[in-house]
Amino acid sequence: IIEVESMTKTYSLGGSTIKALDNVTFGVESGEKVAITGPSGSGKSTLMHIIGCLDRPDSGRYLLDCEDVSRLSKNALAQVRNRKIGFVFQTFNLLPRITALENVELPLLYAGHREARGSAEEALSIVGLSDRIGHEPNQLSGGERQRVAVARAIVTNPAIILADEPTGNLDTKTGEEIMRLFKELNDQGRTIIIVTHDPEVAAHCSRQIYIRDGRIRDSRSVPTG
């Protein structure tokens, strides 16, 4: 469902060149659950943003559901994103002046649903935040904001879920609840890609891709228990 071919992404800053992604090639089957791991600064978030249609590579190709994403206009890209992908950002990216509930409703309203409240409340309940839905992001703890970001990513029932370090701000128990949620979504047939620094989270995935210095160093299947 996801095919990345010879992808490169470079940043130029003050005369120096940073190769955030260097000739990256890999694929993810529909319904797979894949972990992406690697050192801080190795290119994981950069890769996730391109896969999530939030950014474009400088060279190389990205096929999503067999469609060459680079041919799409900005609007068409936004539509594909909204219909097919749920994204949990490493820095959450919640809108600051609206409530948790309103944040989670947004993807549904954008998709044209006129009634979003019920689904948003359910998504927030799944991540354990039923008693926080009226809070704005600055009235929430770090881990609560992270869970609102997860709820927002799943509320449209997307085919693909991209989660960039979804448990970094959570205690072990709450983190396990989120992993159980992802397992359930994966059992429903959704494709899940998780960037994580937590070996426990990576161990739950059927394949682990290791990135360093913008390159894929290792890609191995793991027998999951």
Place this chain on the structure above:
Amino acid sequence: IIEVESMTKTYSLGGSTIKALDNVTFGVESGEKVAITGPSGSGKSTLMHIIGCLDRPDSGRYLLDCEDVSRLSKNALAQVRNRKIGFVFQTFNLLPRITALENVELPLLYAGHREARGSAEEALSIVGLSDRIGHEPNQLSGGERQRVAVARAIVTNPAIILADEPTGNLDTKTGEEIMRLFKELNDQGRTIIIVTHDPEVAAHCSRQIYIRDGRIRDSRSVPTG
């Protein structure tokens, strides 16, 4: 060096009352290294902000170096903070439109040092970011921003370091480098309080305080290896 007595912090939101801290009492000796753990939403960041003189409790007392902090004016509080405390925020709180280097220089400039560049460069080098000093926060990875926040917290050589989940966005190896840094600072006699969800990090501390629902549930000394 830190004495918290019967501290309570309550938030009122839309008719409901949230007891973020409920009658919390504890003390930290000068030179100790203490871990604060507990579930998401349990009150850890709220407690850290009050200890860091960034917020006031609704009731109870906070003595820092035997001085009752609640008697200080806003300006006096800011001065104490700047002179004695280095704070690593859970959400980093870097200034977005200046570089990593400039962000790390700020506490020194605020303290009246006319030359801040050398110390700031050294702090960034200690956290492994010498080749990123000219980047602005949105040109850095999540873990790089976290490390800039750590560099900023240590650059004034403060007596007390408060770190709110300083390794949540770091891979294991980089996280260990940060813990080695904290050990070194502690060996120099600085008092360190770390909020963490990582059992490995908590295990490195000589005492662990467990918080749930705004209350201290457990406080135990751990023989450190």
